[in-house]
Amino acid sequence: MSAAPRRSIARALYRGGTALLEAGALPFLHWRLKHGKEDALRLPERLGRTSIPRPPGPLIWLHGASVGEGLALLPLIERLAGRGLQVLLTTGTVSSSRVLGNRMPPGAVHQFAPLDGPRAARRFLDQWRPDLVIFAESELWPNLLGEATRRRIPTALINARMSARSFARWRRLPALARDLLGDFDIVLAQTQADAKRYTALSGRPVPSTGTIKFDAAPPPANPAELAALQRSVAGRPVWIAASTHAGEDQDCCAVHRELSHRLPGLLTIIVPRKVDRGPALVAHAGQLGLSAGLRSRGDAIEPETDIHIADTMGELGLFYRLQTAVFVGKSLVPAGGGQNPIEPAKLGNAVLHGPHTANFAEVYADLDAAGASVRVADMADLGAALTNLLGDRMKLTQAARKAALVIEARMGATERTFEQLQPYLPHDGSRAGS
Incomplete structure (x- = not known):
């Protein structure tokens, strides 16, 4: 020693x-x-x-x-x-x-x-x-x-x-x-x-x-909660904005409003990094004319719900098991560095992220190189990428499969x-x- x-x-x-x-x-x-x-x-x-x-x-x-x-x-x-x-x-x-x-x-x-x-x-x-x-x-x-x-x-x-x-x-x-x-x-x-x-x-x-x-094992999910969530979103195009930071989460509401004209029935699930941002996000969505619910107060996802704010701790595994497109936050803010993309990739999601990913630079580089993730420059770019993936189930499935393979190859x-x-x-x- x-x-x-x-x-x-x-x-x-x-x-x-x-x-x-x-x-x-x-x-x-x-x-x-x-x-x-x-x-x-x-x-x-x-x-x-x-x-x-x-x-x-x-x-x-x-x-x-x-x-x-x-x-x-x-x-x-x-x-x-x-x-x-x-x-x-x-x-x-x-x-x-x-x-x-x-x-x-x-x-x-x-x-x-x-x-x-x-x-x-x-x-x-x-x-x-x-x-x-x-x-x-x-x-x-x-x-x-x-x-x-x-x-x-x-x-x-x-x-x-x-x-x-x-x-x-x-x-x-x-x-x-x-x-x-x-x-x-x-x-x-x-x-x-x-x-x-x-x-x-x-x-x-x-x-x-x-x-x-x-x-690391993927985050867990309660089977009964997962079944209920899957029933509530069945038939709708869904995307998840995960671990978002201030500014990103509000902009995701604007992205939803833009995409809803191209993707009827769209549901956006925002999981803010700081759960205490939930009420402010609901209020912001309302100002944009969107219907938003708050998971912490038990709001159900109804057919008319535009945005569901998942302001609870330890439930990312639940939402990642919807296997859809996940934007990983803290990557579109200049002082970001990016949150962990491994968990959504391991659970079979296509990954989207901004340019600020220094915290996981090599992971994001590997995902990008394999066509398993999409790097976006700004919120307008994010909207275009989501339209491309959510509008073509085959593309979404292929990107998700590639993401899971990238993670599997780097274990050990x-x-x-x-x-x-x-x-x-x-x-x-x-x-x-x-």
Whole structure:
């Protein structure tokens, strides 16, 4: 495992600054609670405290930022649990706790990640005493990472990604980048481009093991709810605007109004990334003369419904199983980066997206190259692409089939990651909780 490294000046300043800021942690958390960003009953977890006892035996701590990262880690968590290892998963958002709570394997524990302050980091590690720490994607928390290294706990960064923009920023802080990345015993990148960037910043070879999100199980759906949804949309052309961000979701209402003249009976289902946008979207649709319903208040999809706003958590799997055309959001906003296209593709949908897809650049490039997705420049372009797909069932079916094949061909990253982690896994109870 890594020896204790010499810290950069920037990291020392970070540690000192966060130590001072910890004095105001409670007011900060209560402010977040007021804005719906924390769980009142679990607020102590953010300070490194918990009422849950550490289970006996070797324990692996995995951390992902939110819902997507946590779900991607589930196949690896199942592999670890299958080895008889205890598993702790932390994330940082309320939505992730709600979604992951129902999908974790038996015995695995979810906690909110502690704030990255020195005292919170110490409390957290004192309580859980992990035998291996695994961070996912781009989670680089200096105090948590440094405290784990100080205790000589093996650490890994897996499914690591870094956009060209982030790489340019880190290049301006080379000492800090090498300091942080030097704490990891192993770094495994998603793509060759990510591997090159991490290699340049860390000064050591970083392999690419692929994207573990390809291996994640598709989001679930209640069979009874799915049957009811299929009955309510039967015979109608349907498209889904998924994980849309502010601006995109409103523009999708305008796209519907334009398309409805060409596609009689059209139903648009909008799944906003932030569910609290639902009422505003219903009001906006009404201003355009459209009939809109809100799923959170139980509005049914009637024959006259133009737009259905699915403002509920954890139901994307339900709508993706309609197997139609899905526009994946956060891709038509300049500061976007694109949401995950893997889930709709895996469930047999044709994928549409805007030009801003840096978060999943290689996935979108592969889908585009295979004719499995359509890149659109703006909302007018989106309308034309939807008309083309929804107006020709054969084209829609072919694009969806190609999308599923692209995803299937890129699976296997979880197994490759697991193999790379083998040297760092505890093989008996001798180090457990040390």
